[in-house]
Amino acid sequence: MLFFKNRKLPWPGQEHRALRQTRPDQPAVKLRPFLPGGQSDRPGSAHAERLPTRRLLTGMVATAATSLEVACWEPGDSLLLLILRCILWSGMTFAAFFLGGHLEPRMRATSTQYVLLAGFLLLPYLTEPLWRAQGYGYTLEWALLYGLRNMSVGFLALSHVTRYGLLAGLSSLFLIVFSYALSQASGSSLLVAVYLTLGSLWLIGSARARGAGEAPLPVRPTLFALTAVVGTFVLLSPGFSLTPASLYGWMPGSGGTRQGDPFAWSGVGDGDAEVGATQKTEETGSAETDFMVETRQASLYDAVDEIYGEARPPSEWRRKIAVQAAAIVETKVERRAGVGASGRDFHTLRRRPKPRQVRDNAPPRALLYVRGRAPVHLRMQVYHEFDGQSWKELLPFHTLSPVTAEKDNWMRLTPDTDFAYFGARERHEIRIGLLKTNRLPMPAHVSVFRVGKVNRADFYLWAQPDILRMDVPDLPQGTRIECESAVPYVERLSLSTWDGPLYPRRPQMLQLPSPERTDPAIYALARAWTRGVPPGWEQVRAIERHLRTEYVLDPQAVPPADCEDAIAHFLLRSRRGPDYLFASSAALLLRSLGYPTRLVSGFYVRPESLDRTRGEYPVQPQDLHFWVEVFPDTLPGCMTPWITLEVTPGYTLRAPMPTLLERLQSLLDAARRRAMRFAPWIALILTAGVLCYLYRYLWLDRAATALWRLQRYRAPRHYLAQTVRLLERRARWSGNPRRPGETPGQWFHRFPAADSECDLLARIACILDWTTFAPASLQTCAPFAPDEIYRLCTRAGETWTLRRLRMQSHLETPREVVVCHAQPRFYLEQEKVCSL
């Protein structure tokens, strides 16, 4: 075998034939950082030396691509899908790295490459309309970042050319910066830190490769890199939380709000909101006073009437018969009444709500802004007693536990939750927007909370059980409420019916309307739905399942004017209605089975309403929601263990916050389920992938050979060049590449040639030299004919196959070198010698 690991140049005292001899005892020459200066765009220079910097660059691009995927992920999306996408794009990046390794190291920047890379950039813009037609559109910001990511990967594949390497670094920097600006995930900072570390090493490595050699670390790049790392960490620290939003301002936006275009974000159209300081407390504008004068600051009752329609009082004669005089409540709706006062009712008989006027690109009119995991049910009002037509608000007990103050203005309601019954604690941040209230809209099972810098516990009063209010007329706009809560594992709690005497402390929770005001068919329906179902949660789930599957949510559906029992109309006849009818029906049905229930109104934070630019959920008036809560037997560590039920179709409950182990288990389960579901396809793809990997060089060689055969119809010079290139590729794929700086003549000497084949290679090397370096005046004396070029090249391409080169490379001991002296002979013995 003539392959040898080290190449020695002829040296004084050495034989010329030493070129072709193997010296296995001599280690391979270690490459040192060195690049000639002033040759920044020279193709192929320091190919081997660039490998470490290319690896770092690959890491940078992979980190930036991963960061983009993380930024695209919305809470509620599949985590498994996110991981798969991250793996996919990291894999694509590393594939580009390996592809670049197989590309021609002496490649130059060409106009074709420019067009290709521009196509990568524009591809998301071109495909976006197609996606949008399918209902999966994305904003133009994402299109830009997707295009940048594609282009970064393309640059990386071509990073043998210095210019492309620099552009890959630059585009990945842009990508990571704006991915971070758009991302709401906590892991984004970590990715930025990883990127910065890799980028710093890449900068230093590049500076060293540009001629610093073995000198100590270059001062300026090192200082720059360290400053960038430290500065960015400072900027990313909690004290600089505005950094992402500031960075986002530098990015071209799609414009508009999601009301006009579901795939557009901020930009055009949200100026009023910024001026009116309706989105962020930091924003203050000149129109603030005008804004306060306007009546847009709505009370909860305003919102209720707007969303559900005004209450319709029952006919007078029916009221007098059905309701005790003491129980008659005033049904007058106060337009400007706040929700701080208690004792008000909610009527299930209401008029049809007026259609809402929605302007395109109208400024968002959010009542609240919520950060944290969605969906969230924010309690605002609790109703307990139902007389068949209206729910009566529950008054606070005297025995409610007091609020105790802790450090940092935190207030404690209950002891820490028991993890046997609760998931991990999670934090929500609620900022008051246009809602006029003094109640604290918070989720259930809050253990601690904090309102701004209010540090006195006596400032908080119980408006109702589980509903806190502050001792002020209204909470100021922009008030920030932070709370920590946990979602219980419902199935771990016992739930039993109350067959005996009424629950002594809260009899209203089981109280049913008088038989005169309720259709007995409702109770029969409850028994029918739970027939054969064991008591407890199974019965609750049965009721819930029937309501969610057999009934239709229709906010415009109201009972006819002559109907006096909205629940019976909804359950037995129309089977469609707004959410308060679902909740009221569920409460009534469950009470008829003996389960204590209550009706709760508040706000439902929809996961899909996330405002990505701010990372929060704006709560609109239409997010007003009614739900039902059930009282389990016991819930340790909880003052009022009311469990939220969601019986309205289209609404979901927040699952308990999983622990890390549970998340991993769920991920594995999901992966297993998907794998089982697509097992044949996965097996097929894996098999194809493995086969492609194992025989990758075979396929590549076949493709290259097919292309090479086509070159035969071009000029001899071109065919010769393509033949040498084909041999180079085959040698590289067989693990014995042509070394940097090695001329074809030297390289051919390393081929494991038999004596008969030595002439062929030497002849090709000779022709190559003539074709490449001989002046035009000597071409007439060339010792070969064009036909000979075709013949020799074809023979070489068919003789030195990939299989042969690969088999030779696996030999461990080199055989005797066959020294080929054919090259000089061709010159000396040529027939056509031009005389001087």
Added chain:
Amino acid sequence: MTDDVPTATLFSKDMLERIERLRTTLNTALRGKAGVINNALVSLLSRGHLLLEDMPGLGKTTLAKALAHSIGGRFARVQCTPDLLPGDITGFNLFNQKTREFEFMPGPVFADVLLVDEINRATPRTQSALLEAMSERQVTVDNTLYPLSETFFVIATQNPVEHHGTYPLPEAQLDRFAMKLQIGYPGREAEIAMLADAAETGERTNAFCPVLTPGELAGLQRQIACLPVARSVQSYLVELAQAIRTHPEASMGFSPRALLTWQRAAQAHAFLKGRGFVTPDDVQQIAGPVLAVRLPGGFRAAERVLQDLIETVPVPQLR
């Protein structure tokens, strides 16, 4: 040298055969050192001077004398010592009592081949007497300019081991040499053949038949200097030179004169290969000796630098 060289510059069979005879003669004189002899021929044909650095007794003087005799020119030898004066090399004006005039007594520098033995034992003053002769092939004595032989060829030797009483050659002097060679010990077979020769003839023969005349050599040198060099090969040379200049081990840099010397040496190497044009192979093959004389670290530094250069600077190839 560009591609539009008007004349065909391939060489005649007769000339190539004579060069082969010269090579054979030198191989007989110095056995087992084909590489060194090839490089010495490159230096001779490219009109460059040669510096031999090796241990005593390895054949430096033998090679120089064989080379001088083979090309049929005048041979002179200067044994350098600290008390050697510049006039001892260049010559001096002597007052003739008969003619009452000064007569110029030419020194050994007027030979065709000058062997300067142990050059680093001469003082810098004496060493500098060779500067003008080596670069411009002329000497100036008492304001009178005397041209030297057109084929003037200096072979200097120095001992790398002894340092006492030596004066290292200055950079300006080194840059005037085309190459520095190291002969090294002969191989086993070569030494056996050498001993057999000595046993047969009784003593080492010093008689070599001239293969070339000085005039033929000068003509050959001129033709070789016109050997075409493609633009891509010249770019390759320039890129290599720029890479040397920025290399941390090349503190002396790389002068344009050295670059010209390198190109001429590559032309001569191509000629010795029987090729009528220069390829990157020629550039690489003679790069080591050319660099060795210009790098402070000597042969080992040149080897490292050359390895870097060849691996970092791309070779021009057919596209």
